[in-house]
Amino acid sequence: MxxxxxxxxxxxxxxxxxxxxxxxxxxxxxxxxxxxxxxxxxxxxxxxxxxxxxxxxxxxxxxxxxxxxxxxxxxxxxxxxxxxxxxxxxxxxxxxxxxxxxxxxxxxxxxxxxxxxxxxxxxRTMVGYNYLHNPAFDHARRLVDEGAIGALLHLRGWVDEDYQADADLPWTWRARADEAGLGALGDIGCHLISMVTRLAGPIDSLVADMATLYPTRPMPDGDGRGAVENEDVAGALVRFESGVKGTLAISRCAHGRKNRLGFELHGTRGTIVFDQERLNELQLYRQGSEATAGFTTILTGPSHPPYGDFIPASGHQLGMNDLKTIEAAAFLAELSGGPRRGPDFAEALAIERVIHAIARSAREDRRIAMNPQEDRHP
The missing domain is CATH 3.40.50.720 (NAD(P)-binding Rossmann-like Domain)
Known part of the structure; x- marks a missing residue:
């Protein structure tokens, strides 16, 4: 080989x-x-x-x-x-x-x-959306595809971190539009878009808002303050081509949140909840008797491949670097004739079109259609 x-x-x-x-x-x-x-x-x-x-x-x-x-x-x-x-x-x-x-x-x-x-x-290309390779995320997709919560109607998605929550943190290259591009949207919001579009399909249109909470930060050398040229927070109301509706919230200034990347999927017969800070767990609620109503916690294990290739017992936990190993192995397998796991540059471009549409919607204060031929003004 x-x-x-x-x-x-x-x-x-x-x-x-x-x-x-x-x-x-x-x-x-x-x-x-x-x-x-x-x-x-x-x-x-x-x-x-x-x-x-x-x-x-x-x-x-x-x-x-x-x-x-x-x-x-x-x-x-x-x-x-x-x-x-x-x-x-x-x-x-x-x-x-x-x-x-x-x-x-x-x-x-x-x-x-x-x-x-x-x-x-x-x-061939691969883009580092390693959270898509989580066995728990794969299981959530299977549950949706199998109709475990009925027809998907609505979702909420969020990604919160606190790496810019302190107003006195020094200015870095991440604050420059010519070096970082978008702020919270480009750094962490794209991870959220990668997840929700794999769960609910392409986004049809959106309306959004964003803000720079700390317009300046102290320069690292102590000489004055530098301008922050991109957003700290953003939010959007989205319509998917499938008819599903959704709300998205993104912040790099949320004290206490380290990698709170997650979603809640609402279907006609149940709900699925995921939080990347507890990346080995999935919460599932299925409609049923009031006497047994409540969420079930699913711990990932050998029945959720490829978890078992790392650890032969449930509850012992995978980590972020394990997800990157799954990503790298998938790319190597693809280059040897295996299936495409992605996301490749084409899928990543679709994700970036969404985050740039969120920024554009916020700047222009209107709904943006993802198909430019159908761009919808108020």
Whole structure:
């Protein structure tokens, strides 16, 4: 079976997660193997140290060496957002498959170009929506598809974190529109959109609002304050093409919330509730006798694949890096002729069109149709 060479650009939080995932994918889930070939970061001494720590054979401070390295089959991009476009396009043009963290790009135009280049080259892509690979999320989808809660009528979705909740936290690149793009929408709101659209299908139209709660933040060097150029919170009322209605709430300023990414699905005969802070649990309510009414807590276990490939007993819990391992293994399997699990650049572009539509709706104070030919004014 073929072994795929990995080139990693970026060694922060998600860079380490990618390194662990590709190192562990075959050991846990079988299938094709990955070879950790070359790692890139700056400065060069940091790249060398991280390559040694992560187990890569070589290090470089020039990302172009990664995308042009003949040993590399998959380029993993885990850099700040503003670098995604140029790196991904160069990698695809060099004949490499690309595994890129979300969001695709700072601007919608760049994201559209990335998807177009992927389509033109015919190469495979994966985008880092690792929460979609949670066995609990897969089970929620199966329950909906099997009609366990009847016909889906309405959903509520939320994603709350507190990494920007303190008004005195220093200004960073995440506050710049030219480096981060959207704020809470691009950083965490896209995860919520990835989930609800896989549960309820494409969004038809939406009306939204957003706000920057802290317009300035202290500069890291103590010299004055810098402007925050993107949103801290956003909310939307959405209509899905399926007829389902929904409400979405997004905040990066919610004290005490670390990764409260979740949803509540209301059907004609029941309800499903999920919260990523308790990622190994699913809450299910089915209509029935008042004497037995109440939610059932479903603990993920070996009956919810691929949980059993990690742990042979229920209740022992998977973690975020395990979800990234499932994601990496799925991409390796796809490159060996297996089914597409995604999301690829095309699906990720659809997600980003939604978050940019939310921002546009808030700016223009009107409902936005996802089909531009049917854009609906008040």
């Amino acid at each position: 073929r072994t795929f060479g990995i080139g990693l650009i970026g060694t922060g939080f998600m860079g380490k997660s990618h390194a662990l995932a590709y190192r562990n994918a075959r050991a846990v889930l079988g299938g094709p193997a990955a070879r950790l070939d070359v790692l890139c970061d700056v400065p060069a001494d940091k790249a060398s140290a991280m390559a040694s720590q992560f187990g890569f054979a070589r290090a470089t401070a020039d990302w172009r060496e990664v995308v042009n390295d003949p040993a590399v089959d998959i380029v993993c991009i885990t850099t700040p957002n503003r670098y995604h476009h140029d790196m991904a396009v160069a990698a695809l043009r060099a004949g490499k498959h690309v595994h890129c963290e979300k969001p695709l790009a700072v601007t919608l135009a760049d994201a559209e170009n990335m998807a177009a280049v992927a389509r033109e080259t015919g190469l």
